[in-house]
Amino acid sequence: MLENLQLLFVWAPIINIQIILEGIFVGAVFALSAYGLALVWGVMNIKNLAQGDFVIAGGYMALALHYYDVPLLIIMLIVILVMFIYGWLIYVTMIRRIIDQDMFVSLLATFGLSLLMQQVMNLIFGPEVQTVDMEMPVYDFFDNMVTVPSSKILSLILAGLLAVAVVLFMKKSRTGQAIRATSQDPRAAKVLGIDTDRVYAFTFALNSALCGAAGVLVSIIWVIQPFYGITYSVRTFAIVTAAGLGNLPAVIGAGFGIGLFEKYTGIIFGTAYEVAAPVLILLIVLVWRQMLLKKNRQVVQ
Template sequence: MFDNLQLLFVWAPIINVQVILDGIFVGAVFALCAYGLALVWGVMNIKNLAQGDFVILGGYLALVLHSWNLPLPVILVIVTIVMFVYGWSIYALIIRRIVDKDMFVSLLATFGLSLLMQQAMNLYFGPEVQTIDMKLPVIDAFDNMVTIPYSKIISLALAGIITAAVVIFMKKSRTGQAIRATAQDARAARVLGIDTDRVYAFTFAFNSALCGAAGVLVSVIWVIQPFYGITYSVRTFAIVTAAGLGNLPGVISAAFGIGLFEKYTGMIVGTAYEVAAPVMILLLVLIIRQINMKRNRQVVR
């Protein structure tokens, strides 16, 4: 561990650039699905444990489309649409029935959905690790100490475009306003004539589409396997818990923060702990929140 610190800060400080870049790429992808989770959680109080599996499903769809030789932006658009429809039908089938139920019902239902999706993908696509090889060049800098594949740059740009589109959509469009209104007070929104059931359906489908988009990027940047969903679920939960619900800038900065933290943890204590890093942050955030709340808690006598 000490060696690794020396390596980072004394022997070859240039690799910090690589670590930071990798952290940013990780963060950009997480920001997408974390925002989707924050929406679903905030608007309809559903904790979607199948979040990561939506990501992986998006990745597999991208893989299929890629084998038809479609360009990446087209793949992204098609996957987003398909995943939107998928999300809508999952809402109609399952989520609609559990929206008003307590927390455990939503956890159990989405956990069940997660298992079902994993096994279905395993049966259909096989347990092999797969990846989309875009066959794009790689930029190398600083005597090959830093390498940035074009595929990652394109992914980052696409993630940026999607996020900007989401921000504008939520701020300006009628549906975006309706979603925000429902999140604030569902009953008041209903009184004012907003069809909250439709808003719920749209929110869930929207989340699914965001996950699908993230999945496309994951399959381009890293590798996918039917059972890798859980790591994405854990990370998005950590991000959303750290950032709070319905706080888009918070979610994005938390995503980048956790991405960087993960990469530095991997660098300093070892790759095996990379996945543990977000969970540690989750724990820290919860402890700090508890302490703060205790300080402010007052008892009415």
């Protein structure tokens, strides 16, 4: 561990640039799925523990499509469409029935969904760690000390475009306005003629599509495996808990923060803490929130 620290700060500080870049690349993906969670949490008060499995499902879809040499942009569009429909179906069969139940029911039901999706993906794709190789050029800087694959830059750009598209959609479109109205006061929205059931379905489907898109990006910049979903779920929860609902800049900032934190802990403590790191940061965020609220004589709820 000490050697790793020396490497970082004494022998080759230039590596920091590499780590920071890596952190930003994965952080953008985390932020995308976290924004989806903030959306369903804020609008319909559903805490989706299958969030990470939606991401991994998107990744596997990209993997399968890439096998047939489908170009990346088309893959993206197909995955977004398929995951949107999938999200809608999940809403109709499951979420609609638990939406006005106790919060724990939604948590537990989506945890069940998470287990189910893991098993199905495991049956279809096997338990191996896989990745999509886009065979795109890699750029070197500082005598090979910093390498930046162009696929990662591309993924960052795509994540940015998606985020802009979603924000514009929420601001400008009729549906986006209906979603925001429903999140503020579902009863009033209903009275004013907004079909809240449809809004919920759309929101959940949109979240699913966002996760799928994030999954495509994960599959080209990182690795996917059927059981990796839970770490993404934990990350998105940590981000949303730290950033709050409906605060997009904070979500993006927290996403980058978690990306950096994980990359640094990975370098300093070794890969054994790869899963533990996001979980620990979630616990740290929760304890930190408690301490803030304790001053105000309140609790986290």
